[in-house]
Amino acid sequence: MILLLMTMIWAQEPNEPSPGDAEETKEDQSEPPSDEQTPESDENASAEEMPALIKAPELLEYVQAPYPEKAQEEQREGTVLLLIEIDEAGDVSYVEVLRSAGEDFDQAAVEATWNFVFSPAEDANGPTPVQIEFEYGFVLDTKKVEGAIEDETAQEEVILPVNLSGELLEMGTRKKLADFPIFVTLPDGTILESETDENGQYEFRGVPAGVVRISSVFAEYEKTERDIEVFDDVKTELRLWIKNQNYREDELVGLYRKPSADVARRTLSIEEIRRVPGTFGDAVRVIQTLPGAARPPFGSGLLVIRGANPQDSAVYVDGIRIPIIYHLGGYVSVINSDLVEAVDYLPGSFGVRYGRSLGGVVDVKTKTDLPEQNQFSWSTDILDSGGSFYGNINDFGVFIAARRSYVDLFIPLFTRDSGFTVKPRWYDYQAKITKKTAKDKFSFLLFGFEDVLNASSPSDVAQGTDQDAQGDLGSVYRSHRAYFLWERNITDNWQIRFQPSVGIDHVIFDAGDNFKIDQFQPLVEIRAESDWKLGDAITVTAGADFILGQYDFTVDLPFNFEYAASYDPLAEREPVQLSGKGVGLGPDMYVSATISPLADRDRWVLYPGVRFTFVDVRDEANDEPLVSSWDADPRLSSRFKLTENTLLKGGVGVYTQPPQPFEIWRPSGNTQLEFERVYSAEIGVEHQFNEGLNADVSVFGKQLRNLIVDNPEALSADDLFFVNEGIGRIYGMEFILRQAPVGNFFGWISYTLSRSERNDYPERQNEESDSTPGSPSTGSWYIFDLDQTHILVMVAGYKLPGDLGISSKLQYVTGAPYTPYSGGVYDIDSDSYTPYSAGNYNSERLPAFFAVDLRIDKLFTFKRWQLEAYLDMLNIIRGTNPEFTVYNYDYTEQTYISGLPFIPSIGVEADVYF
DSSP states (O other): OOEEEEEEEESSOOSSOOOOEEEEEETTOSSOOOOOOOOHHHHOOOOOOOOOEEEOOEEEEOOOOOOOHHHHHTTOOEEEEEEEEEOTTSBEEEEEEEEOSOHHHHHHHHHHHTTOEEEOEEETTEEEOEEEEEEEEEESOTTTSTTOEEOTTOOOOOOOOEEEEEEEEETTTOOBOOSOEEEEEOTTSOEEEEEOOTTSEEEEESOOSEEEEEEEOOTTBOOEEEEEEEOSSSOEEEEEEEOBSOOSOOOEESOTTSOOSOTTOOOEEHHHHHTSTTTTTOTTGGGGGSTTBOOOOTTTOOOOBTTOOGGGSEEEETTEEESOSBOGGGSSBSSOGGGEEEEEEEOSOOOTTSOSOSSOEEEEEEOOSOOSSOEEEEEEOSSEEEEEEEEEETTEEEEEEEEEEOHHHHHHHHHTTTOOEEEEEEEEEEEEEEEEOSSEEEEEEEEEEEEEEEEEOOTTSOOOSOGGGOSOEEEEEEEEEEEEEEEEEEETTEEEEEEEEEEEEEEEEEETTTEEEEEEEEEEEEEEEEEEEETTTEEEEEEEEEEEEEEEEEEEESSOHHHHHSOOTTSOOOOEEEEEEEEEEEEEEEEEEEEOOSSSTTTEEEEEEEEEEEEEEEETTOSSOSEEEEEEEEEEEEEEESSSSEEEEEEEEEEEEOOOHHHHOOSSSOOOOOOEEEEEEEEEEEEESSSSEEEEEEEEEEEEEEEEEEOTTOOSTTSOSEEEEEEEEEEEEEEEEEEOSSSSEEEEEEEEEEEEEEESOGGGTTSOOOSOTTOGGGTOOEEOTTOOSEEEEEEEEEEETTTEEEEEEEEEEOOOEEOOEEEEEEETTTTEEEEEESSSTTOEEOOOEEEEEEEEEEEEEOSSEEEEEEEEEEEEEEOOOEEEEEEOTTSSOEEEEEOOOOEEEEEEEEEEEO
């Protein structure tokens, strides 16, 4: 009987064996495997790291060497140890005998090995040459060694019983690891090899009795090994635990490297997001560190993208529009990051799928895949606490999460002696169910949030002589959404998506005793899309974005419009209540194409498209619509590969936005408002230096037309409150150099240079005005209130041994513009000072914002759960960082109100897998 034994061993193994994490049982033992939870530091000694391969070579074509006749006659066996070099294509490029078994065995093994074919090994840069040690064994009896391969002339193999088996699990996550090699080293040095199946199970037959060493090693994992005694007549079971060297998932947030109609997408991984200081691990908050995103005013949570008005940028969840993306203060988003699969951040030149906005777009994509394991997470930091469950229940993906802030509980501890009270609080919740079949995908998502802010001052603190300025401040903002998504592949070239949703938005705001706004808005939104692939060169997408909403609002004012227009402090004030109720409709439609005109389909791609925007708003009290209009937005973007690693991109387009709800309403008659419009152009270059390092630079410009501004001639409730007279211009450059987390280091440098200007009344330049020189009412150009010339963000992180990480963020932002005042004129009737300016409107800037944040985090891995603890040190180095300018009573002196001081934030997150 002629048999061949094959064993493959890495050429670079750890020199010092390290005991792994394992659990063992025997069939006749009464004690179950020990499941005690111990940190990896107690169960794993340090071992030298394996080569930084992300994929090991795999033997695809094995060639059997003929058994030497003389050795067969002499009943000789042997094992030849070979050094094999495998090139980038997986071919054998060199063979050397390291340990001879005899000239005849050596020659047969070498000749056969030259004809082996492997799949190539891969590191972070792609296919790479590698050396391996390979044991080519010549065995005459299958009973001697497990795993032998029988020659064609061999007699029937004797099946030995399984006397060693078990499973291989990943520490912390309890993930069952498939296709991992398992080695058993016998006392005489013979090595047996097997591998785990799809359930992480392994088994060996006929292992000789005695103490053996069982081990496993794989790229990106620490080596684990354990000594165990094996018996002939008893099956020994051994559970092995192996520790991953990088547990943090490298999921994408944004997909800008993927061919897309959106010119300026940005990409970050979950690992980077969780480690950016000052973001509290929030997947959306990290947008503030990317090009084009300006620093919002303190505590506002506004999105200021490429110099646009915050209300001109749109935020979505899975393509369904929501009113805001951040909770109070802008510290965390309204969507739990554990639910986030990707975030599309589109600062400009985005495709026709998105409309009704002039600025940028943020679209949060929630998870759709079934998890391999059920997972419960709990997180706590200085802002809030919350828990989430993500699991697979009867092939349904289920996600449930909720969290609540407790800032309102801590602030009074610091302000109780002053008498001032500020109590912000929020909560949010999410519940999602997904199901996939061969052709269909179904999703149902229910989510919502509520933000509440209450502020009050002591009764003995002067609040001014105006009786309408007395009292406390309060606001409530709540929003809820539910959608159903159905996706189906009709054919391989035709896919459809249908997504109806319902929602409720409710806003309450009151200031003082006599001013209050209460707005309630239920709405329905339906998005439907269909993709047709017309050959390899053209794909066409047609879609509809339908929205239907009802508005119901009440505004209580302490005075009427006539009193405000001709202010007389001695006149008697008459409270006024304005109310409106009606329905708005927006059945938008769009069509786009992806065209690859060259034989190399990826060389040049064009994305033409057009979106048709409609709006019709009617009030119950009026016979005619408040607004009824439509517009067309043609857009074109393109990507062209200059070289394999260099991409030229660009886009032009028209973006229109219907009037905002508060701009549309009037007591009677049509508002006569038209769509605001932006003409946008952008060109840029992306270059990939290597797998981890890439650069992206873009130059952009926008012309703003038909901007809606206050009507300076409005003197009564019957006049138009707003008019389409404003214009604007925005231009600038964006740059990002990013090192992806390949290896231990990650980071990026983000820089934005921009200018945003407005002219509210260009046709009124010759009209006289008593207001501040260069102010909006004079018809002059002025710097936009939220303009920031320079925005520089530098982020760097390094992964230290022992799952310890350190990261830092440096932020420099040009100060916000403001109008300087040099004094005030006393008005004896109103008992107040009216300021007069020492310069033009927005002619001065606050000092620049400068801050350095530092974060240290540590991941503790136990057998069945993980704990991540971090210390976020915000503003460890900071400048003056003024947020506002305040003046004394007669405007002769000024000072700054600075932002947050140094704040140490401690947080923990526990993940349990089951």
